[in-house]
Amino acid sequence: MNLLLLTAQDFINPTTAMVCDRRYTHLMEIHKVSPGSQVRVGLINGLQGDAIVSVIDGQRIELSVHVDQPAPPPLPxxxxxxxxxxxxxxxxxxxxxxxxxxxxxxxxxxxxxxxxxxxxxxxxxxxxxxxxxxxxxxxxxxxxxxxxxxxxxxxxxxxxxxxxxxxxxxxxxxxxxxxxxxxxxxxxxxxxxxxxxxxxxxxxxxxxxxxxxxxxxxxxxxxxxxxxxxxxxxxxx
Amino acid sequence: MNLLLLTAQDFINPTTAMVCDRRYTHLMEIHKVSPGSQVRVGLINGLQGDAIVSVIDGQRIELSVHVDQPAPPPLPxxxxxxxxxxxxxxxxxxxxxxxxxxxxxxxxxxxxxxxxxxxxxxxxxxxxxxxxxxxxxxxxxxxxxxxxxxxxxxxxxxxxxxxxxxxxxxxxxxxxxxxxxxxxxxxxxxxxxxxxxxxxxxxxxxxxxxxxxxxxxxxxxxxxxxxxxxxxxxxxx
Structure with missing residues (x-):
């Protein structure tokens, strides 16, 4: 996973997302994130950028999200x-x-x-x-x-x-x-x-x-x- | 399988090969060969050409083999x-x-x-x-x-x-x-x-x-x- 994809449902306020499911497992086990870690993120059908891990509890990761870059150009x-x-x-x-x-x-x-x-x-x-x-x-x-x-x-x-x-x-x-x-x-x-x-x-x-x-x-x-x-x-x- | 690969061990005389193993199963089930069927064949590290199915018994296929074409050029x-x-x-x-x-x-x-x-x-x-x-x-x-x-x-x-x-x-x-x-x-x-x-x-x-x-x-x-x-x-x- 070179980019963590977020949906509108993942956001608890405009700049904070909360992920669980396989993404939680992947971030913990493969990326080995901890509070303060930076992760590349993107919104499905939207912009991409970075997020900082703010809180990790037993099953969820809270991220502070900043997106401002477009998706790479599609193939025509x-x-x-x-x-x-x-x-x-x-x-x-x-x-x-x-x-x-x-x-x-x-x-x-x-x-x-x-x-x-x-x-x-x-x-x-x-x-x-x-x-x-x-x-x-x-x-x-x-x-x-x-x-x-x-x-x-x-x-x-x-x-x-x-x-x-x-x-x-x-x-x-x-x-x-x-x-x-x-x-x-x-x-x-x-x-x-x-x-x-x-x-x-x-x-x-x-x-x-x-x-x-x-x-x-x-x-x-x-x-x-x-x-x-x-x-x-x-x-x- | 777009080419049946044969080894020296498959030949019972210079122009006749006998195949069993997974190749038998593949020829029977996928290519659905019968006596007279033509199959594209090649010798491992050798030439390629065609073979005619001569005999099918319960577990083996006998092929009459004619090879005279080189392998396609390798990537350099x-x-x-x-x-x-x-x-x-x-x-x-x-x-x-x-x-x-x-x-x-x-x-x-x-x-x-x-x-x-x-x-x-x-x-x-x-x-x-x-x-x-x-x-x-x-x-x-x-x-x-x-x-x-x-x-x-x-x-x-x-x-x-x-x-x-x-x-x-x-x-x-x-x-x-x-x-x-x-x-x-x-x-x-x-x-x-x-x-x-x-x-x-x-x-x-x-x-x-x-x-x-x-x-x-x-x-x-x-x-x-x-x-x-x-x-x-x-x-x-």
């Missing part, structure tokens, strides 16, 4: 990912939040197993838990939005062309592709397929919606590796 | 990483093998907990298991070498300056650093610290050994994310 990106298997999901939520993605859309695709949509990791609460861990790692305060879209065709036919309009629109896929373009700060839509890749029909549909097919060289990366690699290639981090 | 990199916590290790071994790293050196550092060196995941057998999974993912056959160096100072003073000689030598660290340089195919030594980072003394020593300090922007990445991001930034994959 809408990231569309075919729903990965549940054990990858947590890591992907954390990674995208850490790296500054603010719009994630999880879509269905032919090679996404139906059972993946049933995982308990897709409730709003569980998703936000992972996103917050990612923001704390990445020293960011702006919570990404995550949308779940269970039908591929209506999304790709009716919504994606509008999303892609006037932007750099890309789908990462190893076949019939051009090399990944260079880093820029251009508004981008990036689509990443499931393990095993999109099927030809899906690639055709994505191309029709305006997405150009790009590859990352001869090696096939797991989705959880492809995400950071593509973000690193496409943006000036 | 010696990667030095402060030993990560055990639960990250498996993923890091897999990721570096998938991405084409051929020389990994795991070193000690002030913020590496001593207990990490005791993990069962550091035996040669366990390391190779993970590297092979990474190669199968990345469609590569050349097994990376992994060295374990439990003393920081003698390595950085006596060996690292020689390793860095004539190469692009870098240490990734957020403070007093220049932005990560652009992708090239230059021979590179890249040093990555532990969670919490190197201490100032260690950065001084690494700088003295010839490593320039580079950063990845305002966000702090986990080691498992920093590795693919740095490789993507530094090399034309």
């Amino acid at each position: 990106l809408t990231l569309v990912v075919a729903l990965p298997r549940p054990k990858m999901l947590k890591r992907i939520f954390q990674t995208i939040a850490t790296m500054g993605v603010k719009e994630l859309i999880l879509i269905n695709s032919y090679r996404v197993e139906k059972s993946y949509w049933q995982t308990p990791w897709l409730t709003e609460e569980k998703i936000n838990e992972q996103l917050i861990l990612g923001l704390e790692q990445g020293v960011d305060t702006t919570l990404p939005s995550v949308r779940l879209i269970k039908r591929f065709k209506p999304f790709v036919e009716d919504e994606l062309p509008g999303l892609c309009q006037g932007k750099r629109a890309l789908v990462a896929h190893p076949k019939q592709a051009v090399p990944c373009p260079q880093a820029s700060n251009q508004e981008t839509v990036l689509v990443i397929g499931p393990e095993g890749g999109f099927i030809d029909y899906e690639i055709d549909k994505l191309n029709q919606a305006g997405c150009k097919t790009i590859h990352l060289g001869p090696r096939i990366l797991r989705v959880e590796t492809a995400v950071p690699v593509l973000l690193a290639k496409l943006f000036n981090l | 990199l010696t990667l030095v990483v402060a030993l990560p916590r055990p639960k990250m290790l498996k993923r890091i071994f897999q990721t570096i093998a998938t991405m084409g790293v051929k020389e990994l050196i795991l070193i000690n550092s002030y913020r590496v907990e001593k207990s990490y060196w005791q993990t069962p995941w550091l035996t040669e057998e366990k390391i190779n298991e993970q590297l092979i999974l990474g190669l199968e993912q990345g469609v590569d056959t050349t097994l990376p070498s992994v060295r374990l160096i439990k003393r920081f100072k003698p390595f950085v003073e006596d060996e690292l300056p020689g390793l860095c000689q004539g190469k692009r030598a870098l240490v990734a660290h957020p403070k007093q650093a220049v932005p990560c340089p652009q992708a090239s195919n230059q021979e590179t030594v890249l040093v990555i610290g532990p969670e919490g980072g190197f201490i100032d003394y260690e950065i001084d020593k690494l700088n003295q050994a010839g490593c320039k300090t580079i950063h990845l922007g305002p966000r702090i990445l986990r080691v498992e994310t920093a590795v693919p991001v740095l490789l993507a930034k530094l090399f034309n994959l």
